[in-house]
Amino acid sequence: MGNGFSILIAGGGSTYTPGIVRLLAHKSSIFPIRQIKLYDNDADRQRLIGDACSILLGAEAPQIDFSYTTDPEEAFTGIDFVMAHIRVGKYAMRELDEKIPLRYGVVGQETCGPGGIAYGMRSIGPIIQLIDYMEKYSPKAWMLNYSNPAAIVAEATNRLRPHSRIINICDMPVCLESKMCSILGLQSRREMLVRYYGLNHFGWFTEITDRQGNDLMPRLKAFIKENGYYVKGDPKAEQEESWKLTYQMAKDVYALAPDTLPNTYLKYYLFPNQVAAHSNPDYTRANEVMDGREKEIFEEARRLIETKDVAGCRFSIGHHADFIVDLARAIAYNTQERMLLIVPNEGAIENFDSDTMVEIPCLVGSNGYEKLSIGKIPRFQKGLMEQQVAVEKLTVDAWIEGSYLKLWQAITMSKTVPGADIAKKILDDFIKVNRDYWPALK
Ligand code: NAD
Ligand code: G6P
Ligand code: MN
DSSP states (O other), X not given: OOSSEEEEEESTTSTTHHHHHHHHHHTTTTSOEEEEEEEOSOHHHHHHHHHHHHHHHHXXXXXXXXXXXXXXXXXXXXXXXXXXXXXXXXXXXHHHHHHHHHHTTOOOOSSSHHHXXXXXXXXXXXXXXXXHHHHHHOTTOEEEEOOXXXXXXXXXXXXXXXXXXXXXXOSHHHHHHHHHHHXXXXXXXXXXXXXXXXXXXXXXXEEEEETTOOBOXXXXXXXXXXXXXXXXXXHHHHHOHXXXXXXXXXXXXXXXXXXXXXXXXXXXXXXXXXHHHTXXXXXXXXXXXXXXXXXXXXXHHHHHHHHOOOTTOXXXXXXXXXXXXXXXXXXXXXXXXXXXXXXXXXXXXXXXXXXXXXXXXXXXXXXXXXXXXXXXXXXXXXXXXXXXXXXXXXXXXXXXXXXXXXXXXXXXXXXXXXXXXXXXXXXHHHHXXXXXXXXXXX
16 A cells, blocks of 8 residues: 555435545645545445546546545445435425425425434434444544534534534535635635634625735625626526525525625525525425436446446536545645634634534644634524524434424424424324434324
8 A cells, every 4th residue: 555544425325425525636636645435325326426437547547546445344444434414315305305394384404404403313323323333443644524414413413422523514604615715816716815614604705805915805895785696697596496595595685784795504504485485395405406416427437337437527526526635635734724614612702502513614733623712792683593502402312312392393493493382293293204323102
């Protein structure tokens, strides 16, 4: 084996795996990798992605030793970083997470509202199991975890494995920073310094400057006030109608807290009725992804396996891959780079509960992260966050205790849900379809 780091991608069959593998290959001069392994519990799904990645690496970075497996011991042994992005229940369950609330006119979303709660109840157990495998077979490794719903997953990992070397992350802020770059005519988000606070998928940018300290907020606000984050010609917005609407709707979300720039996910909490009314209960985002990204990635994998045409490879590298690889490199080389992470508050937001997970800027280095201090936050944001964090904590309580009542309270508490009666109907429907995944509730 050569020099460099050893990386395990858990959820090897994910649509995001090829982009991360390709970026690792391209960055090998500044982040040398000796080994990449994939791990998944669906052998067939992973085989296609694995064989395609093997061909890609054979051409683009043959020095990297590549393999894939469904065996935890083989996967987790000899690892420096676990990059985790599992989807427990896969797209079939995401579709139900989105469609069941819509039966009752409630937001149907992967990570927000009742759908996110249902997904959280599925994800907690398997994520804890990944941590335990890592600690058993590679106790010095770090897990960088994208697996959703990140807010509930982070609350659970902090509660159940508080001393583990896991960092929960989200790519939404860096995606929005790239929109800001388009608005400002900058080349890269690395030209900006941002301050931001909130919960995952529930936060606000408070300061954006360039590296010389010049305030970029006035120009961003002027644009976002009129257009949200929708920039004409942006490929993601032009190709994916639902994302275009989300970027546009940031204009309405912005109006409620115009000192800041919002995370797009706030639309589900601030305009739930409008969002639900505009959703098609028979064709949700899960269907769009199954007919779009999933199909394209697997078709490309098959094409690559058949033709071995690496030069024409269409696996693209996005902000998603960029962010997780930057994070690993910041730990590996102690770069002290500033990044937004989901971490225990512990006083960083002065007037918010100490034992909650918040998304804030941190300096990243070989010992993990050091949090920046946020100070006090305003009443509006604080009130919203307190309600939402209660939803997330009650969900984790429900999982730990096997409590029907706590889960009913969690769904009732969500700002996306109009009342306890509807919450109960949604919960009872969810219990029926999640029998293979949820703990039994009493
Ligand atoms: P996907 O369904 O294509 O891939 C997920 C893979 O995980 C599948 O191959 C599945 O078989 C595997 N898996 C499920 N349970 C597993 C388990 N217990 N052990 C091992 N493997 C398991 O999904 P995707 O669209 O590529 O997304 C992957 C994950 O990344 C999702 O959780 C998604 O929500 C998340 N994600 C998070 C962010 C973020 O901002 N945090 C951004 C993008 C995607
Ligand atoms: C953003 C969010 C992720 C979420 C994804 C959904 O990247 O940060 O948490 O999983 O959007 O994208 P999709 O294309 O699957 O709807
Ligand atoms: Mn996210």
